[in-house]
Amino acid sequence: MRKGAFLSVAALALVLGGTGVLSAKDKDDKKEDGAAVKAARDFNTNPYPSTYKPYPGRSTLIVGATIFDGRGGRIERGVVLLQGGKIAGVGGSLADMDVPADAVRIDGTGKFITPGVIDVHSHLGVYPSPGVEANSDGNEATAPTTPNVWAEHSIWPQDPGFSRALANGGVTSLEVLPGSANLMGGRSVVVKNVYARTVQGMKFPDAPYGLKMACGENPKRVYGGKGRTPSTRMGNFAVNRETWIKAQEYRAKRAAGKLEARDLALETLAGVLDGKILVQNHCYRADEMALVLDMAKEFGYHVSAFHHAVEAYKIGDLLKQADTCSAIWSDWWGFKMEAYDAIPENAGILWKAGACVVIHSDDENGIQRLNQEAAKAQGDARRIGINIPDADVVGWFTYNAAKAIGVDKMTGSLAPGLMGDVVLWNGNPLSVYSRPEKVWIDGALLFDSSNRKLRPVSDFELGQPGEGDVK
Missing domain, CATH: 1.20.5 (Single alpha-helices involved in coiled-coils or other helix-helix interfaces)
Structure with a gap:
């Protein structure tokens, strides 16, 4: 030897x-x-758990307001009871409600109540204000697929945009996504729109993660322009399919107990194939959306929503059949070639086809007026003879949004037992003149236009001490 x-x-x-x-x-x-x-x-599938705890609230009774329940229901001169952080009652009278003697009573006569507003496409926290390079943390543009990164690890809780969305837009929950430079940009996260010292203190309990994906021009431009793959739409699909094949193999090894090492990227993709992580797909053209639906069938995953989706009106029947929402703007278009065939009647045509319509922002200013954007889309539909009830339109930024990000069993509509996420508007929320008067999140009054102490301000906005103030 x-x-x-x-x-x-x-x-x-x-x-x-x-x-x-x-x-x-x-x-x-x-x-x-x-x-x-x-x-x-058996790796830890939840290494960064939510530490969110609702702010303390009081039992509250709102009477006399017009109620839009988020699911197409409308109640005139209705009643909403908040108790224990939940919606305890919704109806046309107090007859069937057990109202605590110490409940705060609010007269809503002439006002309107909706569920809390939800934005399914936000970059607050990952592209915070001020919009400088030092704060640009939304795109990990280092490889065409980066499903290993998580948006929550870039969120800055002090972003002033959160308080603006709450006060001006009635936003109580939002999905924060990575940017769209990559075919697979990473995990999104759903947060409650509350102030917290850490992102985990904002994280929506039990909300599923999303996988941000992107079609078309963005990944072509970011990578093809550098002489790298992909440089064409067929290259986009080839890279996606190759990556899903690896995910299938990883998942099979995991099921057989033959994994030798963890892979953060493939863990995320295996979560999609398991149905635990929802696909949120940036895509503009109808033909590409149809191809993505075919790819989803090939690999056995579901596309929860196409974001931006300016040509969704062309394939409303396919989207309805796939149970895939279209998260869209009312009328933003023309800023690149794949956004040219947009029409302002997009939402109306989708609604008529029975497809799921969501109004989203993708913007720190647009998130403050999702209600107005929905009203614009309603008006454009009316001009071509599609008359959509106000109660349905409200669902575009409440219940349908909750469905698209997988939290509709917890919030997004007004029904007993759901989270007490509620907005009291000073007028019809589909009017340009209306604003949130009060906003509750899990039954806690977190914004009140008549109370300066309940107009939250970011720590960042408190400013720096002057030279003479520092000792």
Whole structure:
């Protein structure tokens, strides 16, 4: 035997005339190897859990307002009861409600109540104000696919945009996404629009993650312009499919207990294939959306929503069949070639086809007026003979939005047992003259236009001390 060479366990057993039975030490080594494989298979799927706790609230009774419940229902001179952080009652009278004696009573006569507004496409926190390079943390533009990154690890909770969205737009929840430079940009996260010291203190409990994907011009421009792949739409699809194949193989190894090491990117994609992570797909052209739906069938995942989707009106029937929402603007168009065939009647035509319509922002200013954007889309539909009830339009920025990001069983509509996320408007929310008067999140009054102490201000906006103030 060559000096310094090592025998295998089996060879050593033969040399010693043994039976090949492992020694105690060998058994321990094998156990350690098995533990490593088990650790790779049974990794912590929730390493950054939500620490969100609702702010303290009081039992509150709102009477006399017009109620839009988010699911197409309208109640004139209705009643909403908030208790224990939840919606305890909604109806046309107090007859069936057990109202606590100490409940705060608010007269809503002439006013309107909706569920809290939800934005499914926001970059608040990852592209915070002020919009300078030092704060630009939304696009990990280093590779065409980066499903390993998580938006929550870029969110700055002090972004002044959060308080603006609450006060001016009645936004109580939002999905923060990575940018769209990459075909697979990473995980999105749903947050409650509350002040917290950490992003985990904002994180919506039990909301599913999303996977941000992007079609078309963005990944072509970012990577093709550098002489890298992909540089064409067919390159986009090829890279996507190659990546999904790897995800399928990873998932199969995990199921068979044969994983040798963790892969953060493939963990996310396996979560999509398991149905636990929702696909949120940036896509403009109808033909590309149809191709993505085919790719989803090929690999067995579901597209929860196409974002921007300016040509969705062309394939409303396909989107309805796939149960895929269209998260759209009312009338933003023409800023690149794939946005040229947009029409302001997009939402109306989708609604008529029975498809899921969501109004989103993708903008720190637009998030403050999702109600007005929905009203614009309603008006454009009316001009071509599609008359959409106000109560349905309100659902475009409440219930349908909640459905698109997977929280509709918890919020997005007004029904007993759901989160007490409620906006009291000083007029019809579909009027340009209306604004939020009061906003509750989990039953806690977090904005009140008549109370200066309930107009939240970001720590960043408090400013820096002057030179003479520092001792």
